[in-house]
Amino acid sequence: MYNLFIFIKKYNAVILFILLEILCFILVMHSLPYQNRKMVSVSNSISGGYHEVTGNWADYLHLKSENEELAQHNAVLLQALGCDELAADTIYVDDIFTYIPAHVINNSIDKINNYILIDKGRADGIEPDMGVICGSGVVGKVLNVTEHYASVMSMLNSYLVVSCRFIDNQYVANVSWDNMNYLYGQVRDIPSHLIINKGDTLVTSGFSNSFPADIMVGTIEETEDDENSMFSTGKLKFSTNFNTLRHVYVVKNNYKAEIDSLCISR
């Protein structure tokens, strides 16, 4: 026992180092997507409050361009509705999906795994795994939810893969980020017999219950053929500008529980 004390006293720094590193690694592991959502929500509620204050200032500075974009988006929506009246409620509802508007209060584009913080949470009906879109396209997927905030895994995250469809020929492929540039993503699993041209448009397939079908994802920038593989890959330009993201809509699938109950066997 005495020897043990001597040992601990002699190597206290090394022991402390190892213990703290283990603690940190556990924290990091638990904060990785899908492993444990609870750990992050603590730090979410702390950083959420701080980022809301700084976000408010940033919002103010971007008011003008934001207004223009909103007006443009409104016009497109109104045209789609075919009526001249403005909806009184800000929450748009169609049959299957409800769109909950939210503000981006923190956003990163230069990490390897990027997250967005939005100012709507459980109190507003937001739950993990819901899709997030904006006026110009897909944004990401809700990861953690606290009472008034939620963190969103953006498309610029190595853990997020979105199922997409070519608008021309209805073939399905998977889109993820290329980890390099916030403007471009990767399209994988394109059947190699398919002829892809620059400028081909990809929209969401609607196969996941997070996103409605036919939400814009991006356009093909260039393709690479791998002769040895059955699938080819392509470079995609996101239609969403992640750098200037301010207003987003969280997509709530009203029949999620019903769909999930059929998918249990998967």
Add this chain to the structure above:
Amino acid sequence: MYFPLIRNIVRFIILVIMQVMVFDNIRFGNFIHPYVYVLFIMLLPFDTPKAKLIFNGFLIGIVIDLLSGTPGLNAAATVFMAFIRPFVINTITRKSDIEDKNAPTVTEMGLEWFLLYALILLLLHNLFLFWLEAFSIRLLGVVLLETILSTPISLIVILLIIYIFKPNKK
């Protein structure tokens, strides 16, 4: 400012605020992330016990983590850096050189020595941090690129901070 504890607390708060409010928000480019808060660990006195050094590293790392929403990431890197600091000091200096010195600052140790010291610690810290963030061999290229680009920028910013806050003794 002659009470080391108060000086360290002030330094801690200023560096955390600088990191979270300024440097986390500046986008120098896709691969450049300057980490200036590590200066706190670099400047702790030579005679700080190893355990205290590591604990201080953990403390500033976890505060940064809580404010930027990445639990454990920065803390792991700073703990590693605090652990490795005595070895770095022993490698680049003779024991007799630091006997009458108080802390590893530019004023006491000279600019050249401090540059080498800060460069080694920053390289190790950044490599550890970016590797832990990526956590896969597939992204090794990105990790190395981030480390190589971020380290010199961090070093320059740290030197600027040191010269801005340097006490005038003339």
